[in-house]
Amino acid sequence: MMLGVDVYPSLALGPQCLGDRFYRVSQDREPAPHLPRFPSTCDVVAKPLPHTRLAAPLPVHRGEQAAQAEKDDVKIDLENSSLWKQFSSVGTEMIITKKGRRMFPGIKLKLSGLNPTLRYILLLDIIPMDNSRYRFQGGGWQAVGAAEARLPDRVFIHPDSPATGAHWQSRTISFHYAKLTNNTLDARGHIILHSLHRYQPRVHVIEARDMLSWGGGQHSFVFPETQFVTVTAYQNNRITELKINSNPFAKGFRDEGMNSKKQRDARQKRKLADMAETVTTENCDPCDSTQSLPTPEMTGAHLQALALASLHRLPPEPSCRFTSEETPFQDSLVVPEEPLELGQAFMASQIPDIRLTISAGMQETTESECTDTLIESSGSLSEAAFPSTFPACETNSPSFAPLAEPSTFSSNPPDTSMDYPAIHSSSPILSVTSPTNSPSMQQSAFTFPTPPPSSTSSPSYHTLKLSNQEPESPFPPCQPKDQMSLLMTRDDDLSGCHNSPTEQSSEAFIYPNALPSNPDPQPHVGAPQAPFAFPPPVQNLSFPNQALHHSNLPQPAQAPNLSTAFPLPSSCLPFQSSSCFPSTPHPQNLSNTPSSYTSMELGTIPQFPGGPYRTDVMLHHPSLLPQLEPNHPIPPPTPAIYPAFSSYPLRLRQDPHPSLTIPLRHLYRHQHTHAQPSFLDMSARAIF
């Protein structure tokens, strides 16, 4: 049996949470009309579903009131925010390889506001910032065309999941195991991204009793400084420098390292000198009269060239100048007014060799060291405060004009004590996408295996779905052979699904009897009003006989423009911009103080009845699968403070294909090989 959790991102992307500043910019810049908004090959025609109501969370160990109160209080800090900001100010690049590459900097979080006794699942996904392809030109990133077709959006589940709130809050949470790949046929569960595209990581905190019983609420967070451009080779020398200076694994490439340019050149010079010497020696061999040898002139010229090559290279022309004239990374971004939507997702937490017994301090040491090293070794860097180099996003022309209100990190480094905008939605209705501008939506899915059902031979599909898509599509669905085949043969099987919006929905086994939710979106209270209003789009999360409640999020058009590095437009934040962007950049502002984000609950997920937290029981027993809760009351909508960031709808699925064992393999391996008796014990694992 396979349990799949499919994610339906009918999401306006991260930028929307950044407020009206981006919106204003986007107003000035119409997205390039030739660029497809949603380049996925399997986009789904977005017909807003009638709202589907999800049962409110059923707190296990506490009253509902307390649960609701806590849900609104979840906060998350990006612990290595300063490091991210260092990179972001330059224009973060992330290497992606076929085998998968870790992110650096990694995403290190500190959670608070969780109920210590409840269990949560932490997810990481990465969504495209826009639908442009980028090229590094003139020292900055510029959009040069339309994005590649959307790839299946995969979600990385933190290996500790599910764990108690106390567990998550007692340590730094790191997603350093997540790997990025450009292999569209990747079967390792890595997050698949396109090279030379811009992405924004997101973190989701989902209340869950265990892997099968997700519910109680969902909180999603975006850290604007963590957006990056994917590359197969670094384009910006400053990024390379930062990576080398920050990443311990790259220590060898530092000036003092054995793999530094100087050392490598010297090595190569010695090597060739040895070769030349050997050749000379052999040439002197009176017995070898047949060998054609280089003339002394040739050898000398060669060595001379080597000597020249061994000289320390002149520093390249700085790709990022510290000039205010340069288009700032964060402000040059122009996110299309339409929200981008995620494509089909697949859980990416199944890194095969993930080790659950990893030393607790590994990543902390690594990155704290990185930060320290960075700050120490590149103090000038911090002081100088790079202007960001991300270009404007899409415009009508490939090049981008500076924004009207340029704000660079160099001139306005964010206050380290500031709170970032939260993505919050706890109210029943979530308005996510604009039917006008966002005619399609994609589904994201991630799956993980579960033991076969104990009592049923015919697979059943339990679906948690949050979608604004019409369940009935005019397009014939592409029937995946199974989850893996869908993933592995995506390019083939799905290629025929171009313009077949229901291709991905074919995987969406929607619970029957899903009740339509309140079709009337609640007006968002406290959120800035979008300068123009879309018809209230609806994002639905359908559960069996349950209703999902979304907050009425601000329209995505509110923040279509993400000022990259440290966008944090004051207009979207509940604090003064001055607090966000101190006038004087200083390294201290960049370190030791995480960026704090409060969450927006995006929807509630039903709390499923369950027995003891015995993994084997939970995963095998059909009765512990999501249950219908037809008459659960709908909690009142919670006014969202910040512009909305729509969440994934979640879909749980039992998959009949036992071959899909990659996701959550760590979970089982850990359980069985380490004799973990239950999920309760898993919370004590030291993973970080």
Place this chain on the structure above:
DNA sequence: TCAGCTCACACTTTTGAATAGC
């Protein structure tokens, strides 16, 4: 021709098994 990608390479860190000492 060239931008972008792949891969081997050298180096470093991490991990876990083996071993020694108490």
Place this chain on the structure above:
DNA sequence: AGCTATTCAAAAGTGTGAGCTG
């Protein structure tokens, strides 16, 4: 026998640069 500390080899994570590809 059991625990802890140390050692060491393998695995994994880095950027580099040559070569390949379209």
